Amino acid sequence: MWAFRGKCVTGPKVKHQRDLRVKMVTSPKKTSQVVRFTEGVSAEELTQPGLKTNGSSTGVRMFHRLPKSQPIKIEFDDLTYTVAASRRRGQVTRERKTILDGVTGVFRPGQLTAIMGPSGAGKSTLLNILAGYRVRNVEGSIRVNGTARSLQTFRKIQAYIMQDDHLLPHLSVDEAMMAAANLKLGPGFTHHGRRQVIDDVLEALGLSSSRSTRCVRLSGGQKKRLSIALELLNNPPVMFFDEPTSGLDSNSCSSCVSLLKTLAEGGRTIICTIHQPSSRLFQQFDQLYILARGSCIYRGTRPNLVPALAAAGLHCPGFHNPADFVMEAASGEYGDWITTLVAASRNGKSTQWTAADGSPAARRSLQDTCHSTDETQPGGTDSISNGAAAAVAPSGAGSALAESASGEPSVAAAGEPGSSSLLLGEAETGAVVVSGASQRLDAGREPFTTSATTQFCVLLKRTCRSIIRDRMLTMSRLASHVLFGLMIGSLYLGIGNEAKSAYNNAAQLFFAVMFLLFGALMSTILTFPLEMSVMKKEYMNCWYSVKSYYLAKTVADLPFQIVFPLIYDVIVYFMTSQPMELDRFCMFCLMTILTALVAQSVGLVIGAFCDIQLAVFLGPITMIPIILFSGFFVNLSTVPVWLSWLSYLSYARYSFEGLMLAVYGFDREDMHCSVPFCHYRSPKKFLKELDMLESDYWTDVLALSVMTVLLRLVGYFVLRYKLKLER
Incomplete structure (x- = not known):
C-alpha cells in the first residue's frame, strides 16, 4: 500500500519529473511504505553516490552505530570582526577595517543553511567565527542551545570541512577512515565496533567500492565525500562547509549538496558558504543568510527570497535564477540597494522571512506579496508559487524538522526508526554524546576524545x-x-x-x-x-x-x-x-x-x-x-x-x-x-x-x-x- 505525503502539485507548474524527490521510508509499525515528495531534487539523484542506499527498502541509511548527539541551535548577535587597515608607505595608522559589521542570525538543526554573498562580503569570515577558527578581534555574542558558547566544548561537537580537501595522499580510503576512527571514537568502541561504524559511513556515502583506493587517486567528488566521511565518524551535530562545491563538476556539485541536504534532514545543523549556486543547487537550501559588505541583506527561507526582495522594491525578472539576481544586487549592478536591504533585514535581526512566525497575518502578507509578484515572473514556479506554499509550511516536506506551535523547530524524526536520512540519534536533554559517552554542553573537561x-x-x-x-x-x-x-x-x-x-x-x-x-x-x-x-x-x-x-x-x-x-x-x-x-x-x-x-x-x-x-x-x-x-x-x-x-x-x-x-x-x-x-x-x-x-x-x-x-x-x-x- 502506498501513501503520499506533501502538497499536491498539478497543472503547468510541474514541468519535469526531476522537480520531485522520492524517499523510501519504512514505517516502524507497518510493512507499508511511504513515499515523500520534496521539491527541487530529481528522483534520479537518489542513485547518486552522495545518497547511497543500503539495499533495503530504506531510502537513506540511518547511522544507528554512530555516537548519539543532541541537535544544536546556534545564535549570534551583533557579530563584528575587524582587521588592521593596510598601511601606506611611510605612514603609521591605527585604523581598522571592518569585515563583519554587527550581523545577527540563528542557524537551526535540521536545516541546510547557505551563507551567500559576493567576494569579500565576509562569508568565510562568518563561518570561521562560528566554527571557532577566528576568536581574535571578534565582538558580539554566540550562543549554543541558548547558553554562551564554550569554545573548548563546542570544538568537540562540530566539524569544519574546508574548501580544499586536505587528505594524506598515500593512505587508502579505508586506512584514512580507520585512523580517524581510532582518534575520534573513544575507548567505548571496540575495534569491531569502529569497523562497523566505518562500513556504515562508507556505504552511506558511496565509498565502499573505493575503500582500497589511495586518496591521491580519488576524483574531486570522492575526495569531498571522504572529507565528509572522516568528520561524520563521531556524528557531529554541527557541520560547517566552506565552498563545498568549489572545483567540482555539475554532477558532483549536485551529489555533494544532496548529501548536505540529507545530513541536515537527519537533525544536524548544516551551514555552508557558497558563492553563486546554480538554480538546481539553489532549490535544495532551506535557509539563506546573504551578506554584502559585511552586513546581512537577507535572512530567511529560500522560497521567501524573491518575495522579500520584491517587498524592498527589487523585482526578480522571469526565468532568472534568484541566486544570480540577489548576487547581482549585492554587487551593485542595479544600483546601491545594499543599504535598503540591510535596513529591511535589520542586519539579520528581522524574522519576517524565516518562516518562524506562523501567525495568519504573516502568512496572508506573504501570500499577497507572492501573488502580486507572480505576474512579473512567468514560469517562475520555484521562486514565487512554490515559495508561497513553502513559506506557510515548514521548509522541505521531507525534512526531519517539524515546526512547533511557538515557531521553534524540533527534531521530530531524530529518534524514530525508519525516519529520514542519516539521523543523529537520541541523547538526553542538554547533553551531547561524544564517542559513546554523554557530556553536557557546559561540562566538557577533556579537550580530546582519546588519550x-x-x-x-x-x-x-x-x-x-x-x-x-x-x-x-x-x-x-x-x-x-x-x-x-x-x-x-x-x-x-x-x-x-x-x-x-x-x-x-x-x-x-x-x-x-x-x-x-x-x-x-x-x-x-x-x-x-x-x-x-x-x-x-x-x-x-x-x-x-x-x-x-x-x-x-x-x-x-x-x-x-x-x-x-x-x-x-x-x-x-x-x-x-x-x-x-x-x-x-x-x-x-x-x-x-x-x-x-x-x-x-x-x-x-x-x-x-x-x-x-x-x-x-x-x-x-x-x-x-x-x-x-x-x-x-x-x-x-x-x-x-x-x-x-x-x-x-x-x-x-x-x-x-x-x-x-x-x-x-x-x-x-x-x-x-x-x-x-x-x-x-x-x-x-x-x-x-x-x-x-x-x-x-x-x-x-x-x-x-x-x-x-x-x-x-x-x-x-x-x-x-x-x-x-x-x-
Missing part, C-alpha cells in the same frame, strides 16, 4: 605508513645516499691513511657534513609544510593535540635519519680506507647520525614557521653562516672577537670537528707516507693546524644532542604559536 598515548600511537603508525608509501621521496633519498657514497668513495679512493692526502680527506669529511645536512634539511622542508594543512584541519576539528602530532612526526622519521646516513657511512668509510677500528667507525657513524638529526630539527622549525615557497628559500640561506663558521674555510682562532660567538651556534662546526676527531684523534698512530716527506704524517700536527687539537669529541656529541632537542622544542612552540595566531 595522548593513543593519539601518539595512531599518528605514529599513520605517519610511518605515509613515509613508506611515498616511494618517490623515500627511494630518492636512498638512491642519493648510495650514489653520492659511491661517487665520493671513488673520488677519494684509499686516501684515508695517506699523509700526503690529509687535506683531501678533510675535504671529503666536510662534504659528508654538507651532504647530510642538506639531505635531511631539504627532505623535511619539502614535506612538513605540505602536511600542515592536514594537521591544521584535524587539530581544529579536535582529533588530537599538537604535542601528540609533533612527537609522532619526530619519531616516525628517526629510522630514516639513522639508516640513510649509515648506508652512506659504510660505503664511504671503507672505500676511502679510513682507520679500520670499530670504535672509530662507531664514533664516525654517531656523528653523521647526529648531523642528520640536527638538520632535520632545523627543517621542522622552518617548516612550522613558513609555507613551502618561503621554506625552500629560507632553508639554504640559513645554512650559509652555519657553513662559514664550520672551521673548514677559516681557522676559528682568526675570526674577529665580535664574530667569534657565531661559531658556537654553528652545528656544522661540531659535526666537522667530531668527524675529524673520530678519524685523526684519540692518539692515532702516524699515517703512511708514500713520498720522501709528508708534513702531516702525524695526526696531532694536522689537528693542531686546524685548531682542533684541544677539542673534545664528546663535547661535540653533547653540543649536537642539545641543539637537536632545543631546536625540536622550538619547532613545537613555533607550531603552537602559528596555530594560535591563525585564530
Whole structure:
C-alpha cells in the first residue's frame, strides 16, 4: 500500500519529473511504505553516490552505530570582526577595517543553511567565527542551545570541512577512515565496533567500492565525500562547509549538496558558504543568510527570497535564477540597494522571512506579496508559487524538522526508526554524546576524545605508513645516499691513511657534513609544510593535540635519519680506507647520525614557521653562516672577537670537528707516507693546524644532542604559536 505525503502539485507548474524527490521510508509499525515528495531534487539523484542506499527498502541509511548527539541551535548577535587597515608607505595608522559589521542570525538543526554573498562580503569570515577558527578581534555574542558558547566544548561537537580537501595522499580510503576512527571514537568502541561504524559511513556515502583506493587517486567528488566521511565518524551535530562545491563538476556539485541536504534532514545543523549556486543547487537550501559588505541583506527561507526582495522594491525578472539576481544586487549592478536591504533585514535581526512566525497575518502578507509578484515572473514556479506554499509550511516536506506551535523547530524524526536520512540519534536533554559517552554542553573537561598515548600511537603508525608509501621521496633519498657514497668513495679512493692526502680527506669529511645536512634539511622542508594543512584541519576539528602530532612526526622519521646516513657511512668509510677500528667507525657513524638529526630539527622549525615557497628559500640561506663558521674555510682562532660567538651556534662546526676527531684523534698512530716527506704524517700536527687539537669529541656529541632537542622544542612552540595566531 502506498501513501503520499506533501502538497499536491498539478497543472503547468510541474514541468519535469526531476522537480520531485522520492524517499523510501519504512514505517516502524507497518510493512507499508511511504513515499515523500520534496521539491527541487530529481528522483534520479537518489542513485547518486552522495545518497547511497543500503539495499533495503530504506531510502537513506540511518547511522544507528554512530555516537548519539543532541541537535544544536546556534545564535549570534551583533557579530563584528575587524582587521588592521593596510598601511601606506611611510605612514603609521591605527585604523581598522571592518569585515563583519554587527550581523545577527540563528542557524537551526535540521536545516541546510547557505551563507551567500559576493567576494569579500565576509562569508568565510562568518563561518570561521562560528566554527571557532577566528576568536581574535571578534565582538558580539554566540550562543549554543541558548547558553554562551564554550569554545573548548563546542570544538568537540562540530566539524569544519574546508574548501580544499586536505587528505594524506598515500593512505587508502579505508586506512584514512580507520585512523580517524581510532582518534575520534573513544575507548567505548571496540575495534569491531569502529569497523562497523566505518562500513556504515562508507556505504552511506558511496565509498565502499573505493575503500582500497589511495586518496591521491580519488576524483574531486570522492575526495569531498571522504572529507565528509572522516568528520561524520563521531556524528557531529554541527557541520560547517566552506565552498563545498568549489572545483567540482555539475554532477558532483549536485551529489555533494544532496548529501548536505540529507545530513541536515537527519537533525544536524548544516551551514555552508557558497558563492553563486546554480538554480538546481539553489532549490535544495532551506535557509539563506546573504551578506554584502559585511552586513546581512537577507535572512530567511529560500522560497521567501524573491518575495522579500520584491517587498524592498527589487523585482526578480522571469526565468532568472534568484541566486544570480540577489548576487547581482549585492554587487551593485542595479544600483546601491545594499543599504535598503540591510535596513529591511535589520542586519539579520528581522524574522519576517524565516518562516518562524506562523501567525495568519504573516502568512496572508506573504501570500499577497507572492501573488502580486507572480505576474512579473512567468514560469517562475520555484521562486514565487512554490515559495508561497513553502513559506506557510515548514521548509522541505521531507525534512526531519517539524515546526512547533511557538515557531521553534524540533527534531521530530531524530529518534524514530525508519525516519529520514542519516539521523543523529537520541541523547538526553542538554547533553551531547561524544564517542559513546554523554557530556553536557557546559561540562566538557577533556579537550580530546582519546588519550595522548593513543593519539601518539595512531599518528605514529599513520605517519610511518605515509613515509613508506611515498616511494618517490623515500627511494630518492636512498638512491642519493648510495650514489653520492659511491661517487665520493671513488673520488677519494684509499686516501684515508695517506699523509700526503690529509687535506683531501678533510675535504671529503666536510662534504659528508654538507651532504647530510642538506639531505635531511631539504627532505623535511619539502614535506612538513605540505602536511600542515592536514594537521591544521584535524587539530581544529579536535582529533588530537599538537604535542601528540609533533612527537609522532619526530619519531616516525628517526629510522630514516639513522639508516640513510649509515648506508652512506659504510660505503664511504671503507672505500676511502679510513682507520679500520670499530670504535672509530662507531664514533664516525654517531656523528653523521647526529648531523642528520640536527638538520632535520632545523627543517621542522622552518617548516612550522613558513609555507613551502618561503621554506625552500629560507632553508639554504640559513645554512650559509652555519657553513662559514664550520672551521673548514677559516681557522676559528682568526675570526674577529665580535664574530667569534657565531661559531658556537654553528652545528656544522661540531659535526666537522667530531668527524675529524673520530678519524685523526684519540692518539692515532702516524699515517703512511708514500713520498720522501709528508708534513702531516702525524695526526696531532694536522689537528693542531686546524685548531682542533684541544677539542673534545664528546663535547661535540653533547653540543649536537642539545641543539637537536632545543631546536625540536622550538619547532613545537613555533607550531603552537602559528596555530594560535591563525585564530
